[in-house]
Amino acid sequence: xxxxxxxGGGLIQPGGSLRLSCAASGFTFRSYEMTxxxxxxxxxxxxxxxxxxxxxxxxxxxxxxxxxxxxxxNPNNTLxxxxxxxxxxxxxxxxxxxxTPFYFDFWGQGALVTVSS
Amino acid sequence: xxxxxxxxxxxxxxxxxxxxxTCRASQGIRIDLLWYQQxxxxxxxxxxxxxxSLESGVPSRFSGxxxxxEFTLTISSLQPEDSATYYCLQHSSYPQTFGQGTKVEIK
Numbered sequence: 001x002x003x004x005x006x007x008g009g010g011l012i013q014p015g016g017s018l019r020l021s022c023a024a025s026g027f028t029f030r031s032y033e034m035t036x037x038x039x040x041x042x043x044x045x046x047x048x049x050x051x052x053x054x055x056x057x058x059x060x061x062x063x064x065x066x067x068x069x070x071x072x073x074n075p076n077n078t079l080x081x082x083x084x085x086x087x088x089x090x091x092x093x094x095x096x097x098x099x100t101p102f103y104f105d106f107w108g109q110g111a112l113v114t115v116s117s
Numbered sequence: 118x119x120x121x122x123x124x125x126x127x128x129x130x131x132x133x134x135x136x137x138x139t140c141r142a143s144q145g146i147r148i149d150l151l152w153y154q155q156x157x158x159x160x161x162x163x164x165x166x167x168x169x170s171l172e173s174g175v176p177s178r179f180s181g182x183x184x185x186x187e188f189t190l191t192i193s194s195l196q197p198e199d200s201a202t203y204y205c206l207q208h209s210s211y212p213q214t215f216g217q218g219t220k221v222e223i224k
Contacts (some may be wrong), residue, residue, distance in 0.1 A: 035213075037161075044218040045153070045161065045204050050211065059211035062118065095160055101149065101208060102167060107160035 002026035002106045004096045009111030016086050020111055022079040022096030027104070030054070030074040035099055036081050038092035039110075048094070049081065064090075086115045119143050121207055123216025131224045136192040138219045140205035145185045149209035152181055152190045155218075156201045164203075165190065197223055 008020040022034070036048040049070040050059045058070050069082040079096055093110040120143040130136050140150065152165035163172050165181035168188055178193045192199055200223050205216040 044202075045155070045206075045215045047206070047213040047215060050213070059213075061212045099151075099163075099208075101151075102170075105151075105163040105166075105172070110160060 002098065002104070004098060004106055004108035006094065006096050006108045006111035009094065009113045011114045011116065012086055013117050014087060014115055016115075017082070017084040018086065018113060020081040020083070020094055020096075020113070022081075022108055024077045024079065024096075024098070027098065029072075029077040032098060032100065032104075034070075034072060034079045035097045036070060036079075037095045037097055037107075038090075039095070040089070040092040043092075046092075051079070083113070086113075088115050091115045118212055119146060119207055119210060119214055121205055121214045121216040123205055123219060125219060126217060127220040127222070129222045129224050130195050132195055132197060134195045136195050136199075136221060138190045138203055138205075138221075140183075140188045140190075140216045142186045142188075142207055142209075146207045146209035148184050149207055150181075150183070150188050151206045151208065152179075153204045153206065154199075154201045155204065161204065192221075195221075195223065199223075 003025045005023045012018050031053050035050040051070045055072050067085045071080045095110045096108040098106045122141045148168035150168045153161035155161040169181045180191045182189050203219045
């Protein structure tokens with residue numbers, strides 16, 4: 001069974017940095033694009049970033065470009081989101097997702113990031 | 118960037134009603150559209166891929182239509198368990214974009 005387990009969330013002060021991790025299992029991790037999606041409290045879903053299977057291609061929402069970096073460790077089946085210069089509006093549940101256009105669609109349980117002083 | 122305009126933002130309907138949700142893309146996205154259902158406190162669940170294809174295990178009362186710039190999700194006979202928020206997602210180009218969501222309530 002596919003499992004995605006996020007970790008690393010927590011309370012961080014504005015301007016601070018945090019790294020989220022997503023441990024993946026149950027599929028050939030290195031073969032697939034991975035994605036981060038977030039949801040601010042009481043708000044809708046927002047696509048944040050995606051990375052190709054090899055890690056050679058990365059994509060970002062305008063709202064996080066230049067502040068967030070997506071990366072992956074294929075030998076250890078782990079996806080990361082390095083977040084810096086955090087703002088109050090980055091407060092959200094961050095979901096790790098394995099989404100393919102036609103076949104697979106799996107999401108983690110989410111990690112809460114709260115940016116507040 | 119492609120903008121996805123989803124409407125209505127909320128609706129209230131009775132059990133057995135036919136419900137339609139629309140997503141409009143700011144430019145053509147072929148059929149590169151997914152529909153999700155999200156219940157409170159849960160991760161989203163995909164209902165439809167490629168604009169019209171029902172995911173395995175999803176009740177047949179859900180259907181999707183459209184291509185290009187106009188897409189619809191229809192629930193043919195609303196059930197109590199369909200109370201949720203629904204989102205479209207375009208994956209035609211980066212940045213991928215969700216619609217704003219439609220909250221469906223049961224009268």
